[in-house]
Amino acid sequence: MSELNLIFLGAPGSGKGTQAQRLMDDFDIAYIATGDMLREEVAQGTPLGTKAKLFMDKGDLVPDDVIIAMIAEKLSKTEAHDGFILDGFPRTIAQADALSQQLTALGKELSAVLLIEVSDDEVVRRISGRRVSATTGRVYHVDLDPPKHEGRCDVDGARLLQRDDDKPETVKKRLSVYHQQTAPLISYYGERDLLRRFDGTRSPTEVHDHVRATLATLRLEELL
Numbered sequence: 467m468s469e470l471n472l473i474f475l476g477a478p479g480s481g482k483g484t485q486a487q488r489l490m491d492d493f494d495i496a497y498i499a500t501g502d503m504l505r506e507e508v509a510q511g512t513p514l515g516t517k518a519k520l521f522m523d524k525g526d527l528v529p530d531d532v533i534i535a536m537i538a539e540k541l542s543k544t545e546a547h548d549g550f551i552l553d554g555f556p557r558t559i560a561q562a563d564a565l566s567q568q569l570t571a572l573g574k575e576l577s578a579v580l581l582i583e584v585s586d587d588e589v590v591r592r593i594s595g596r597r598v599s600a601t602t603g604r605v606y607h608v609d610l611d612p613p614k615h616e617g618r619c620d621v622d623g624a625r626l627l628q629r630d631d632d633k634p635e636t637v638k639k640r641l642s643v644y645h646q647q648t649a650p651l652i653s654y655y656g657e658r659d660l661l662r663r664f665d666g667t668r669s670p671t672e673v674h675d676h677v678r679a680t681l682a683t684l685r686l687e688e689l690l
């Protein structure tokens with residue numbers, strides 16, 4: 467494992483983005499979040515964004531071919547050459563197979579798939595209080611992980627917003643899509659001995675400490 471190539475897996479609201487941001491402070495590697503990339507396309511009003519919004523607003527997955535092409539372009543760029551964190555991709559077996567093919571073509575392999583486990587009730591509680599910085603993308607929760615000043619990002623004071631797809635009925639749909647289409651990736655990566663599980667009900671700092679300890683162990687094992 468000469469470079470860290472990681473995937474964060476877990477239900478919507480399980481804390482993937484929160485943990486990925488913390489890992490970015492530890493390792494200088496590329497952060498690739500398909501949800502953020504799609505929201506950027508929506509905000510810019512591109513044809514891809516206009517198409518994706520139709521699916522995102524309903525809590526459905528954007529079609530595999532669109533996502534696979536988007537990720538292929540990103541992974542082939544130089545910033546991903548020294549390692550990457552994938553957040554929100556892959557989400558289907560077809561996406562996982564496409565990723566595997568692309569990594570083989572690039573001469574890379576995955577280091578680990580980090581699964582953050584929380585209950586559906588906890589997901590609803592978290593998403594209903596989630597707020598996101600309009601400029602930095604940093605994620606907060608009004609009760610569980612509040613900013614220092616209400617409604618403002620700690621980093622630059624920008625306004626905190628609620629995501630369009632964080633409405634209760636859309637969250638229910640996203641959870642059901644996760645269980646049907648994404649949860650099969652747990653056994654997919656388990657069979658490949660890449661899966662590492664984390665108790666996502668612990669505090670963000672405890673989860674982060676556990677992730678770091680796991681990655682340190684992986685690196686030590688590589689040296690043995």
Ligand code: AP5
Binds near residue numbers: 483485522592671
């Ligand atoms: P995406 O943006 O990827 O959303 P998601 O997977 O539903 O995940 P979230 O961003 O909602 O949650 P998270 O796990 O990152 O949690 P967070 O850290 O924010 O995707 C959005 C949409 O885009 C999809 O529905 C789909 O339409 C489309 N899409 C994206 N990728 C796709 C793909 N590959 N294929 C097809 N379609 C795709 O935390 C949540 C809240 O909890 C925050 O408020 C946080 O402060 C709080 N929190 C976090 N950790 C803790 C903790 N340990 N304790 C207490 N609170 C915590």
